[in-house]
Amino acid sequence: MNPPTTTSAVPETRADTGSGRPFSSSIRGKLIKSFSALGAATTVALAVVLGQTASGVSEGYQVLETHQSVKTHTYALTGGLQHAVAVVGQGTNDANGEWVKQADEVWKQAVRPFSDSIRRNAAAWPEGEKKRLAFQLLDRVGAFRVALDQASGLTQTIALSEAGPAQAFVDSTVRIDASSPGVVRDAVRRSYNPQLAGFAQGELNALHQEIKVLARSLVFVNQRDIDQFEINVENRIAGLKLAAFLLLLGLLAATAVIVRLILKRVGENIGKINGHIRQLADGALPAALEKTDAELRIITDSVNQLTDNLRSIKEFAQHVGGGNFDSDTRVFNDAGELGQSLANMRDGLKQVSEGDKIRYWTNEGLAKFGEILRENDQDLQQLSDHLLVQLVKYLRANQGGVFVVNRQDPQRPFMELTACYAYDRKKYAQKEVLPGQGLVGQTWQEGETIYLREVPPSYVRITSGLGGSTPRYLLIVPLKLSGEVHGVIELASFHDFERHMVEFTEKIAESIASTIAGARGAEQTRQLLQEAQEMTEQMRAQEEEMRQNMEELQATQEEMHRSQRETAEKETNLLALINNTEDGIVAIDRNYVITTINDNYRNRYARTGERYEVNTDVFSVMDEATRQEWKSYYDRAFAGERFTLRKVDEVAGQPTPIEYVINPIRNGGGEVFGVSVFRRVRKPEAENETVNP
Structure with missing residues (x-):
């Protein structure tokens, strides 16, 4: 959070009225501006009234023209559809399908222009019955267009004598009577389309009737809106006249009370400042005071500055209480007795908090690695793997290795690499280190921790026990118990090992050494017990064989005595080893x-x-x-x-x-x-x- 902005109470430089106060914010300046504004408002109000009157008249003509066009186009639309129905009826005897072209032409000239006009007007209408009727009408017109397209596909022609129920429609449309020449009557019968005739009489005619009903309803509602609009225009003109009269009365009343209001404002501002200071005294942090008249501006700015500083103290306390000691919140810009004291308090609490975090981190690590040591105290390889993986991650290192002293040959002790880990992966490597060889051997020999910073790459690559690429920081800790080094842990990182990390590693090193010693002893004991068990089983097998083969036993008695002597020697050696x-x-x-x-x-x-x-x-x-x-x-x-x-x-x-x-x-x-x-x-x-x- 950024520190609150504090401003000094310095008066602004403006045109002066002679009393040292800015003219625009002074009481006299406000009086002059108020009366000037009243005069301007009167002029504007009269202009608005006249403009609204003229606008209402113009709008009325436009609305009446629009409503009248809707009525005219609705009637024209129904007439065009009537013409289209007649064209379809004539098409029942049109063997060449010329009626389709004629129907399309009627649609383009006498239907679509009027439906488009109604659609444009209806889109601008508010939601209501009129708009609903208009779109229902247009929907039915669209259905009529679809029906025309369906009618154009009915081209089957059958004889008039087989027309059946459609005969009356043909007679009324084509007007064939007994006086017509026989050739004409035969031609009509041969070209008659009963399906088209039925479609025209049925679905197409029904759609036309439905559209006519909707058109009459739309014209009715449209006329009702025209009547209502005329009433509204008259009411609007009367309202404007009343508004002009009331406006004049209001301006006169405003002139009478404006001086009182300005004087009252000065008193209110003083009351706000007093109330603000009382809230500060009670421990509250009210919102900043608004800018007041020039006469009170200096006091207002000073009170606001004090409030901002107190609010900064509140934010400071919240951050410190929440453990955020790195906040940018500054109290009195860290100046003065109070500001410096609070800054010193924050720094002291920050140090205490960091110490607590380090202690918690150390205790958690000791418990964690103590558990690892207890769970893996019998298997040295498993212990090395689990221990190294968790230690590298816990210290946020990049690489690590565990070296354990091997004293199977007392004349030539060496350390062997039992675990290697780098970049979140276990590495498989074999390495032996002699006393004093490289940094690892030096740590083994001296029994002291080595911590190198800014290690030269070539030097570490040659002498480091890990080998390979070189990090910047290298920590090598001996695993020492009672003055005896049982191994070495080597950790490499691209970031600095902090002091508490080094101390933590040294603390757990002794526990690791104890566990390694125990694991070594347990491993030796298991081997001894396994050998003893194997010898015991061998002896039991020999005894069983001797009982089953008494005759062979006598023949091999000498061999048995020899075997017993060897067994006795082994037992003696085993007891000697156990006793040592x-x-x-x-x-x-x-x-x-x-x-x-x-x-x-x-x-x-x-x-x-x-x-x-x-x-x-x-x-x-x-x-x-x-x-x-x-x-x-x-x-x-x-x-x-x-x-x-x-x-x-x-x-x-x-x-x-x-x-x-x-x-x-x-x-x-x-x-x-x-x-x-x-x-x-x-x-x-x-x-x-x-x-x-």
Whole structure:
């Protein structure tokens, strides 16, 4: 909204009356102009009366002439149609069809000119009975024209002796009697057209009669209008005379009160100004005062200017209250104590509002990406894809990549590109980055965020982990947890990453690192469990085979011992691997008996004097409340559900956030025969929380 226009109360420069006030707006000037206007109005009024009288007379002659022409043309029209009917009647004995040409000529000369004249006049008439009759008449004339066209097609000729009922019409039209020569009578009989005769007597004659009735009605109504118009003209002339008399009386009365009205106007203007100021004092914003006499113009302009400024304050308050801090509304042009104070208030509220928006944006993003991490904490590839797509969109970036550290070979760790996204599309690319290689490798090595502005294209193309075309801004954030870098996120954009965006990315980076570490551990655990299950199934198959083939068992006993030793070695290796992990691991069967437990999990209870060993009841060291709680968790896993449980346990006398990953253990047939529990220390987030994958 544009700021209201304010005007200074500066008097206009005009011809002066000697008192310093504009003559045209002064009271004396208005008196002179009023009396001059009265004289001019008297002259004009008399001229109008005389002109209206002359115009009424002229209009009367024109109307009478028009009405008279309607009457004349209506009679002429019916006569022309009568002639056309006679021509059709004669055509019943016209073997050559000459009557058609004659009928067309009659139509052109004696019918159409008059129907066109009536149509033109009727089009200018107001809606009413007369106009309706005229168009009904013209409609029937049109139907008559159609009937003539139909009659021209009836050219069949039959003998007069076979004419039947049409004989009388022929006798009346052709007048054949006994004295007529035989040759003439025979020729007439041979050329007689009974269909045309019947059509002429029937439909054509009926149309003609209908038109005659309508014509008489139209002439009657037309004459009635003529009579009424003459009465109206007389009344109009009388009214003009009366108006002239009343006008003279009115002008005399106006002259008597004009001075009183002007003086009264001055008082009213003062009253309006006073009322306007009272409304302002009551907090209302009335409409602007109209321009008044020159004597009060300065006061009126000043009051209007004050009203405009107060209205600007109202608009300013509405914009600020609605959260629109960028409005162009200016109060007192941001000058003076009040104007400057309001401008400062708007700027302060704008800063507070922007801070609230950033906090809301950050909290919403943390919740959104926390949900993504919880839903994809078991699949590293799926986690990378979903996380990168949403992060690029949330930060309004153009490109992005997720690099995850791969330490399968401790001697040669590297980062692999697990997700790549650019311009609203997922990209498929393979890339490995070594420590210190390019910007991504540098971030991995140093563990610090890198943010570059106005990056030279050649430099970024060579050292950026994404490759390809180069944006202007590059943000690389390490995924660091407890001082260890688990990966790197690289984001590229053609617009600047604002400070709160960088801080937000750094906040979620630690959560992403924790989830990546958990996903890595879960993946390793799944592989170990899968190998253990496969070995168990293999052993069961071997035992079954041994029971069924005792004789072969004796022959291959040595091989069996060797296989058992290998299996024992594998189990030993598996137990060693399980014991070397930082996670506590325990597995139970459907009888809630421990089948596998690593040292980490065993030592947790050994510190309290309790023993957790294989083939012992998993609930043996639990009180009744804890037993019921964990039994519900195990039963959920036995039902096939996999979930993550987050709790706060007491470790070394200190409350410590613990994450339990509870998985069903299935056999080769997909049946659940056990449950595994992975226990790990996690970063504090929320107490006692169950997360379904």
